[in-house]
Amino acid sequence: GRSSWEPRTGSRNSSLNQFLKIYHNHCVFYMFVFSAVVERRGIMLPPSRRDFVSLTVSESGSYTNSKQWRRQSCWRKWKQLSRLQRSLILFTLMLLLLFLVFLFLSAESRLEAVREAFRHAWKGYKNFAWGHDELKPISKSYGEWFGLGLTLIDALDTMWILGLKEEFAEARQWVAKELSFDKNVDVNLFESTIRILGSLLSTYHLTGDSLFLEKAKDIGSRLMPAFNTASKIPYSDVNIGKGTAHPPQWTSDSSVAEVTSIQLEFRELSRLTGDPKYKLAVMEVMKQVHKLDGKQDGLVPMFINTNNGLFTHQGMYTLGARADSYYEYLLKQWIQGGKTEKEFLDDYLQAVEGVKKNLLKKSTPSGLAFVGELSHGHFSPKMDHLVCFLPGTLALGAHYGLPADHMELAKQLMETCYQMYAQMETGLSPEIAHFNMHEGSTQDVDVKIADRHNLLRPETVESLFYLYRFTKDKKYQQWGWEILQNFNKYTRVPTGGYTSINNVRDPASPNPRDKMESFFLGETLKYFYLLFSEDPNLISLDKYVFNTEAHPLPIWPQSE
Numbered sequence: 001g002r003s004s005w006e007p008r009t010g011s012r013n014s015s016l017n018q019f020l021k022i023y024h025n026h027c028v029f030y031m032f033v034f035s036a037v038v039e040r041r042g043i044m045l046p047p048s049r050r051d052f053v054s055l056t057v058s059e060s061g062s063y064t065n066s067k068q069w070r071r072q073s074c075w076r077k078w079k080q081l082s083r084l085q086r087s088l089i090l091f092t093l094m095l096l097l098l099f100l101v102f103l104f105l106s107a108e109s110r111l112e113a114v115r116e117a118f119r120h121a122w123k124g125y126k127n128f129a130w131g132h133d134e135l136k137p138i139s140k141s142y143g144e145w146f147g148l149g150l151t152l153i154d155a156l157d158t159m160w161i162l163g164l165k166e167e168f169a170e171a172r173q174w175v176a177k178e179l180s181f182d183k184n185v186d187v188n189l190f191e192s193t194i195r196i197l198g199s200l201l202s203t204y205h206l207t208g209d210s211l212f213l214e215k216a217k218d219i220g221s222r223l224m225p226a227f228n229t230a231s232k233i234p235y236s237d238v239n240i241g242k243g244t245a246h247p248p249q250w251t252s253d254s255s256v257a258e259v260t261s262i263q264l265e266f267r268e269l270s271r272l273t274g275d276p277k278y279k280l281a282v283m284e285v286m287k288q289v290h291k292l293d294g295k296q297d298g299l300v301p302m303f304i305n306t307n308n309g310l311f312t313h314q315g316m317y318t319l320g321a322r323a324d325s326y327y328e329y330l331l332k333q334w335i336q337g338g339k340t341e342k343e344f345l346d347d348y349l350q351a352v353e354g355v356k357k358n359l360l361k362k363s364t365p366s367g368l369a370f371v372g373e374l375s376h377g378h379f380s381p382k383m384d385h386l387v388c389f390l391p392g393t394l395a396l397g398a399h400y401g402l403p404a405d406h407m408e409l410a411k412q413l414m415e416t417c418y419q420m421y422a423q424m425e426t427g428l429s430p431e432i433a434h435f436n437m438h439e440g441s442t443q444d445v446d447v448k449i450a451d452r453h454n455l456l457r458p459e460t461v462e463s464l465f466y467l468y469r470f471t472k473d474k475k476y477q478q479w480g481w482e483i484l485q486n487f488n489k490y491t492r493v494p495t496g497g498y499t500s501i502n503n504v505r506d507p508a509s510p511n512p513r514d515k516m517e518s519f520f521l522g523e524t525l526k527y528f529y530l531l532f533s534e535d536p537n538l539i540s541l542d543k544y545v546f547n548t549e550a551h552p553l554p555i556w557p558q559s560e
């Protein structure tokens with residue numbers, strides 16, 4: 001049977017006919033695929049199309065075992081279709097194929113853009129700051145903080161994940177030949193734990209190279225004197241050469257986030273070495289903080305005293321600087337330990353409720369949900385960019401079975417963190433935003449002059465990564481792509497490297513600060529790469545938990 005739509009012969013239609021013929025002859029392969037699918041699924045075309053051909057497949061078993069028969073049957077059915085029908089089918093299949101190719105290429109080009117950004121940052125570091133802590137890309141020099149090659153170490157697992165083999169090999173060579181922790185230097189316990197110990201442990205797990213485990217053991221044991229305090233709440237600073245520790249000069253307090261965000265790393269070090277001393281030291285801190293008075297609905301103050309182990313500066317609550325990663329590590333320790341340590345979960349769940357009750361408000365005019373601060377009962381609509389870790393952490397918790405409204409809150413806060421970028425003239429977020437809450441305000445976000453800097457921080461990109469992994473909503477990748485382009489536009493230094501800037505509100509003069517923080521390579525670029533990757537097994541969130549500096553550590557097997 002022929003369809004009445006079959007093209008008729010004639011001069012007007014001859015070129016179309018020609019096209020259809022060529023098209024048809026070149027795509028027979030797709031016909032087989034299509035026929036097989038139709039046949040297997042027993043698809044029946046609508047009655048109007050069945051006047052001349054039916055694709056219904058008999059259920060009778062008389063031919064089901066004969067592949068050859070089936071192939072002939074497919075072919076016969078295909079031949080029974082009109083040329084127009086065949087061409088339409090082939091055209092649809094071609095479109096589908098082109099669409100898939102397009103998707104693959106666009107994902108691949110974004111991944112390549114991240115690799116390119118990393119290589120550019122690395123070029124500056126290599127040329128002007130090799131083996132030092134931080135690149136100063138404008139003055140083509142370096143800055144020293146601990147004198148331990150901080151950027152190089154922080155970036156090790158990023159290079160591995162991005163597949164930058166040459167760069168990784170030269171960095172490994174430096175670690176093997178040049179890196180020594182036997183130095184008379186004061187380091188900050190928290191910063192060196194999350195950046196150095198965290199990266200060495202993570203790189204050891206990804207590569208299996210024992211060099212990194214040996215270095216991790218070395219720095220880990222040199223940091224232990226920090227815990228020799230009357231209260232067992234560690235000092236902020238340690239001299240890793242002399243084995244002495246002390247608080248900052250002006251106080252005997254440590255910040256709460258610092259003493260409660262070193263646990264993932266020290267716990268893992270105990271597991272790997274079989275020596276419980278690291279885990280015992282950090283768990284003692286958690287035990288004490290768990291029991292302390294001075295919390296409000298699970299929210300903790302920002303400081304803790306190393307002499308008496310009590311909270312100080314009570315009455316101030318924030319999810320930003322000095323408290324942020326306390327909340328992050330409650331959830332992540334619970335995940336790391338295989339969801340067995342119930343106190344972490346209880347404290348985390350209570351804290352999320354505390355955030356909702358005390359710190360969560362909506363802005364005017366757009367109604368953006370944001371997390372402000374509380375000072376002795378007075379609410380301030382101030383939100384650090386640092387708080388933008390929270391959407392990702394909430395989403396991670398929801399992935400692990402915590403209440404679904406955590407995911408809803410994560411999505412709302414994600415939108416807000418994106419708006420902190422999108423509403424700025426450079427498309428880059430300030431360090432701190434103030435949200436408007438009074439009626440009649442025409443913009444949601446205000447930025448004080450002192451808060452207009454951007455340090456290339458990772459938190460928003462980090463959360464975009466989690467949100468994309470769990471929802472597959474492409475808008476999160478798109479937001480990340482915009483942010484990467486704006487980093488390239490306003491912070492990229494032509495001679496190599498990226499720089500912090502002073503003013504996100506002035507595209508004509510963002511005013512470079514001449515510093516590339518190690519977390520730009522350790523975290524920001526890594527999270528961009530993972531955000532644009534479609535592979536859920538590239539650092540699977542069911543196998544790894546990221547420390548607060550984006551270094552993935554394994555989730556422990558249930559038996560441990």
Ligand code: DMJ
Pocket residue numbers: 325386457458459519523548549550
């Ligand atoms: C990083 O060192 C870590 O992410 C830490 O938790 C917060 N500050 C920086 C990045 O902003």
